Amino acid sequence: MSRDQAPGEEGYRKFEDFLKHWSRRDFMKNISIGAAYTAFLAGGVEFMEACANAGSGNGPSVAAKKGGHLTQGSISDIKSMNPVLQSDTASAEVIGLLYDSLMNTTASGELRPLLAKELPKTSSDGLTYTITLRDNIKWTDGSPITADDVKFTYDLMFDPQYKAVNSPRRGDLETYVQSITVKDAKTVVFQLKKVYAPFAVNQLQYGILPKKVWGSLSPTDVNTTDLNTAPTVTSGIFKFQKWDKGQQVTLTRNDSYWQGAPYLDTFIYKVVADGVAIGNQLKTGEIDMGQIDPAVLADVQGNPDLQIVNFPVAIFTFYAYNQNATAKVAQMFSDKAVRQALLYAIDRQGMADSLYFKQAVVATSSMPPVSWAYNKDAKPQYPHDVAKANSMLDAAGWTKGADGIRAKGGQKLSFTMITNAGNKVRENSLVAMQDAWKQIGVDATPKLITFPQLVAQITNDRSYDVFLVGFSWQADPDQSALWHSRNTAAGGFNGFGYKSSNMDKILDDAVATLDQSKRKQLYFQMQDILNDEVPAPILVFNKGIWGMTKRVQGVTGGDFGLGTYTQFQNKAWMKSAFVADGK
Amino acid sequence: MLARYVVRRVVASIPVVFGVTLITFGLLHATSGAFVPGLELNPNLRPEDIIRIRNNLGLNDPLPVQYWHWISGLLHGDFGRSLVDGSPVLRHISDRLPNTIELTITAILLGILISIPLGVVGALRRGSVIDNFFTFLSVAGVSIPSFWLALLLILLFSVSFHAWGLPWLPSGGAESAFGGGDPIDRITHLILPATCLAFVYIAIWSRFTRSSMLEVLSQDYVRTARAKGMSERRVTYLHALRNSLVPLVTLIGLELPGLVSGGAIIEIVFSWPGVGRLALERALQYDYTMVLGLTTFVALLVVVGNLLADVIYALLDPRIRYA
Numbered sequence: 001m002s003r004d005q006a007p008g009e010e011g012y013r014k015f016e017d018f019l020k021h022w023s024r025r026d027f028m029k030n031i032s033i034g035a036a037y038t039a040f041l042a043g044g045v046e047f048m049e050a051c052a053n054a055g056s057g058n059g060p061s062v063a064a065k066k067g068g069h070l071t072q073g074s075i076s077d078i079k080s081m082n083p084v085l086q087s088d089t090a091s092a093e094v095i096g097l098l099y100d101s102l103m104n105t106t107a108s109g110e111l112r113p114l115l116a117k118e119l120p121k122t123s124s125d126g127l128t129y130t131i132t133l134r135d136n137i138k139w140t141d142g143s144p145i146t147a148d149d150v151k152f153t154y155d156l157m158f159d160p161q162y163k164a165v166n167s168p169r170r171g172d173l174e175t176y177v178q179s180i181t182v183k184d185a186k187t188v189v190f191q192l193k194k195v196y197a198p199f200a201v202n203q204l205q206y207g208i209l210p211k212k213v214w215g216s217l218s219p220t221d222v223n224t225t226d227l228n229t230a231p232t233v234t235s236g237i238f239k240f241q242k243w244d245k246g247q248q249v250t251l252t253r254n255d256s257y258w259q260g261a262p263y264l265d266t267f268i269y270k271v272v273a274d275g276v277a278i279g280n281q282l283k284t285g286e287i288d289m290g291q292i293d294p295a296v297l298a299d300v301q302g303n304p305d306l307q308i309v310n311f312p313v314a315i316f317t318f319y320a321y322n323q324n325a326t327a328k329v330a331q332m333f334s335d336k337a338v339r340q341a342l343l344y345a346i347d348r349q350g351m352a353d354s355l356y357f358k359q360a361v362v363a364t365s366s367m368p369p370v371s372w373a374y375n376k377d378a379k380p381q382y383p384h385d386v387a388k389a390n391s392m393l394d395a396a397g398w399t400k401g402a403d404g405i406r407a408k409g410g411q412k413l414s415f416t417m418i419t420n421a422g423n424k425v426r427e428n429s430l431v432a433m434q435d436a437w438k439q440i441g442v443d444a445t446p447k448l449i450t451f452p453q454l455v456a457q458i459t460n461d462r463s464y465d466v467f468l469v470g471f472s473w474q475a476d477p478d479q480s481a482l483w484h485s486r487n488t489a490a491g492g493f494n495g496f497g498y499k500s501s502n503m504d505k506i507l508d509d510a511v512a513t514l515d516q517s518k519r520k521q522l523y524f525q526m527q528d529i530l531n532d533e534v535p536a537p538i539l540v541f542n543k544g545i546w547g548m549t550k551r552v553q554g555v556t557g558g559d560f561g562l563g564t565y566t567q568f569q570n571k572a573w574m575k576s577a578f579v580a581d582g583k
Numbered sequence: 584m585l586a587r588y589v590v591r592r593v594v595a596s597i598p599v600v601f602g603v604t605l606i607t608f609g610l611l612h613a614t615s616g617a618f619v620p621g622l623e624l625n626p627n628l629r630p631e632d633i634i635r636i637r638n639n640l641g642l643n644d645p646l647p648v649q650y651w652h653w654i655s656g657l658l659h660g661d662f663g664r665s666l667v668d669g670s671p672v673l674r675h676i677s678d679r680l681p682n683t684i685e686l687t688i689t690a691i692l693l694g695i696l697i698s699i700p701l702g703v704v705g706a707l708r709r710g711s712v713i714d715n716f717f718t719f720l721s722v723a724g725v726s727i728p729s730f731w732l733a734l735l736l737i738l739l740f741s742v743s744f745h746a747w748g749l750p751w752l753p754s755g756g757a758e759s760a761f762g763g764g765d766p767i768d769r770i771t772h773l774i775l776p777a778t779c780l781a782f783v784y785i786a787i788w789s790r791f792t793r794s795s796m797l798e799v800l801s802q803d804y805v806r807t808a809r810a811k812g813m814s815e816r817r818v819t820y821l822h823a824l825r826n827s828l829v830p831l832v833t834l835i836g837l838e839l840p841g842l843v844s845g846g847a848i849i850e851i852v853f854s855w856p857g858v859g860r861l862a863l864e865r866a867l868q869y870d871y872t873m874v875l876g877l878t879t880f881v882a883l884l885v886v887v888g889n890l891l892a893d894v895i896y897a898l899l900d901p902r903i904r905y906a
Contacts, residue, residue, distance in 0.1 A: 245675075246857075277852075280742050
């Protein structure tokens, strides 16, 4: 989903979503699942965006035990248990346990069938997706889940007769979907308007609702029905028990779940004040698991009652050179040697270690390392090399003046750098960059502004010199949002004005084919070009950190561990999770 | 007599409430500018969407018209709907209010029960070691930020006690997530936040009781009572204490709106599902209508609290005329 799709009729709903995103916590928490316009991160809690495949961790070393409860701490309460209306992460986490979707994603972002029997069968022109449902799937009332339920759910999200439903998916679905037809009780066909490779990953992961329960509601009732706060008939691994607003959601085991009942009797999603409270409640055992704020990591790390798991996330922190023709620095930053030399001068490993408390890894390309499209050999690489940076600038004709600042043709290598105030890691990053660049004769001055101002600078004003911000990616490797030239238009995320017809073609070709090996090849090319051009260098990829009490077992490891992409759609690990004491 | 007094006070309250709604409405408008900050900054909204949304929300109406829409809803008991989740503001308040009242009533009761004896003892033994100690406690109570005290209490009585294997108190929430909800469970969850909140009350009210008591003890009628040969106990508790409590009633009456908002910080630190936390959460999410509704609700409580205090004041002090 890139932002360049028009918002369609859903302006109001998106506006509401947007409001939610201005809450700092929610802003960041919504990103990985929400619309792409939220992709810039205000930061701080972005670490808490979990997470990718935990290579190691607590595999089921103990034989799985039945029974007991697991309490997860969350800093946000849910807002709705309706997959058609949901747009925030907390709600998505609970909805994923109540309603299964057609598809699910593995930790590396690949599609896996869930309610569907297999991956969608696509026609040779790439426009028709035929999805066959499993035979053994049923609602909690015992009736089978059918293609009618699937069509009904998608109708709620975007059919014109349901315009009054506050669906945040309408814009996207209208852009891609021509029609949805029920072929037989177990087969549903999605007819698309154009070939768009990210479609299945982005649009087939919404929970399916039972038509017989919801079908009688009027469109406006769908927005306000009590079923949104207390669902009756569901399909997921757990069933709804109660929601004490502001406190917790309690779910119980679904014995008729098609994959078999979970080991756990009860799952509780508990609202906790903040990262500090999550740390405290983990220590006292009031909660069993929760995302760890890096600020309290040192405090919980040595605790004998806790296990800490960390893993890379699909979020990176980057800075960008303003190359828009109107920018006063456009000329100096159009010099590739300058862009590359500045990156060589930065000790990114040192930043990852000291500023990110080792909870970040130096980026080697723009693709999240967890993605199937990640090119680990992308060239060139930029290890910390001050001598090389100096010689590159010398060779490019940027010579030091009497004040020690390099200049060429009367223009000094001097500029300001902006980021959002309040994010300590980013503030310190700018200071580190200022210091590093001073050593090669470059004068850079940090300047802090508010987050909304920063976003406005990036997407509209574009009068900055250099900005630093975080960005969150979805499961599909399409990166048009940042690198495609059409997104240099006002409102687009390519606010640094990177324009390359070659890059545009690669990005367009990569979404216009369903052939994954071909896409992979194109994305490898994309990473090589970006590493060479460095229009907006990626500093680091962040990590997500989870804390769990020792009694929690069977959560991590494997394809379906706590993951960047699996976590919010469907907690596949819930099937193997158990508590060692069975309580 | 009393009825007339109450009616007069109620009538006098109406312009106050009206003024509060006007100021709240105006202030929120002034701070938000475009009603909701960031509307124009949303990169995904086209200009025509922004205009349409503003029309949908009635934002292109003149300000007085907007105010009229809101205030006429208010007169029908309609506090509006949350911008964030679309549900009625009043339902949110009624969901959270019982928890907040449980916390603040407990804290106020603790405050009264502890502060008055402390104040009386301090006044009767002025300058003694114990008086100095109470003074020290009061100063500490007023000066220590409550969120800091709360964190320390959590660290000691929850985290450390748990680590030392001692009986420990829960660090947050109104009840245990699993198998909680019985009275004992709720009380154990109440202890730390209520103590924290009561600490400030105790600090202020005990000082108040002390100085008020000292003042009353030097009054003529106390000397007269003593001169009549009344026992010191009767003088202290019947004459002095009763009269010294009059100003305290005002002070406690003023805490009535605090029933809703006063414990916000404590509610946040202890993850307490109350109204104060709701207000802060929604303010951070720019839930304009929720903030407006909550502020008005609290303002009404302030007015009612003052009214109640005035009535009790009049009952306690015969010198106050009903006229």
